[in-house]
Amino acid sequence: MLEGTKISTPSQMSSIFDIAKDTVLFLLLSCYYILESLFWTLVPNIIRPMKSLKDEVVLVTGGGGGVGRQLAIKLARLGAKVVLWDINKEALEKTCAALREEGHEVASYEVDLADRESVYKTAKRVKEEVGKVDVLINNAGVVFGETLLELNDNAIETTYKVNILSHYWTVKAFLPDMINSSKGHIVTVGSVAGLLGTYRCTDYSATKFATVGFHESLFTELRAHGHNNIHATLVCxxxxxxxxxxxxxxxxMPMLEPDYVAETMIDSIRKNEVNCIMPGSVRYLLPLKCLLPAKMCWDLMHRVMKGPQSMMDLKRKPKVA
Structure with missing residues (x-):
């Protein structure tokens, strides 16, 4: 009669006790984490402790223009040693000229992030000529603005190589030195399009979704191996x-200005934040994607936000041969 009854062994009982103990501990810590998060959210940046970037070597990919240029200028003003990577030599020279006019030193390298060997060779040069990279900001990105059937194969491959695969090569190049010195910070620039699929962005959105997974997995690996002094920040x-x-x-919502984005990113880095979504209000909309019926989500996107309609006039980028 009792032949089919499973009897708990001491090891099973121990396991149940451990799960219960860890769950209670988690719940207690959760209360602390929530209160801590609320406290730091309410405290203005001007009076909260922010880490200094003075004399830190900060490498910014895509530093020739846009947000990359603003990051370079603001980081240099904070006393950081700025290293810029970009494929656009002319844009790179303009950014460097702007920094030097203000009296800042800057190291710049023309590099094609779609070329893995070029990334590794340039990384080696940076370590030899500038030194260990303390903060790596993977900021470079490309978008072609075509629907799936309009995208040519090379454009798709280029988007993946620049927007996500290059993150692997740069992190593999600079993370070992961060681990050896027990100090570093890796910034992964994703996008809201990496949290919510976007019209005419099957390549771009997919790569930005990949940056989110890359960041979360990397963060997990760093914490699991005890590298708590190496921080990881995802910017969307x-x-x-x-x-x-x-x-x-x-x-x-209006488009964000590069100056605001760069300022917010730097504040997030200095606060060692794990996630930075801009504007902050977007983070409260994202859970609706999982909570609401799919048809309701589509109607919200199409009828209220008019997301697809807003992307229909996106100016197409040059074709990749």
Missing amino acids: PYYINTGMFDGVTPRL
Whole structure:
């Protein structure tokens, strides 16, 4: 009669006790984490402790223009040693000239992030000529603005190589030195389009979704191996007025300005934040994607936010041969 009854062994009982103990501890810590988060959210940046970036070597990919240029200028003004990477030599020279006019030293490298060997060779040069990179900001990105059937294969591959694969090569190049010195910060620039699929962005959105997974997995690996002094920050901004999304006409919120995005990113880095979504109000809308019926989500996107309609006038980028 009792043949089919499972009898708990001491090891099973121990396991149940451990789960219960860890759950109670988690709930207690959760209360602390929520209160801590609320406290720091309410405390103005001007009076909260912020880490210094003075004399830190900060590498910014895509530093030739847009947000990258603003990051370079603001970081240099904070006393950081700025290293810029970009494929656009002319834009790179303009950013460097602007920094040098203010009396800042800057190291710049023309590099094609779509070329893995170029990334590794340039990283080696940076370590030899400048030194260990303390903060790595993977900021570079491309968008072609075509629907799936209009995208040519090379454009798709380029988007993946620049927007996500290059993150692997740069992090693999600079993370070992951060681990050896037990100090570092890796910033992954994603997008709100990496949290919510966007019309005419099957390549771009997919790569930005990948940056979110990359960041979360990397963060997990760093914490699991005890590298608590190496920080990881994911940045997901809304449309930015840099020319990348020329022609787009958002309905509910205006485009973000590069100056604001760069300032917010730097504040987030200095606070060692794990996630930075701009504007902050977007984070409260994102859970609706999972909570609401799919048809309701589509109607909200199409009828109220007019997301697809706003992207229809996006100016197409040059074709990749």
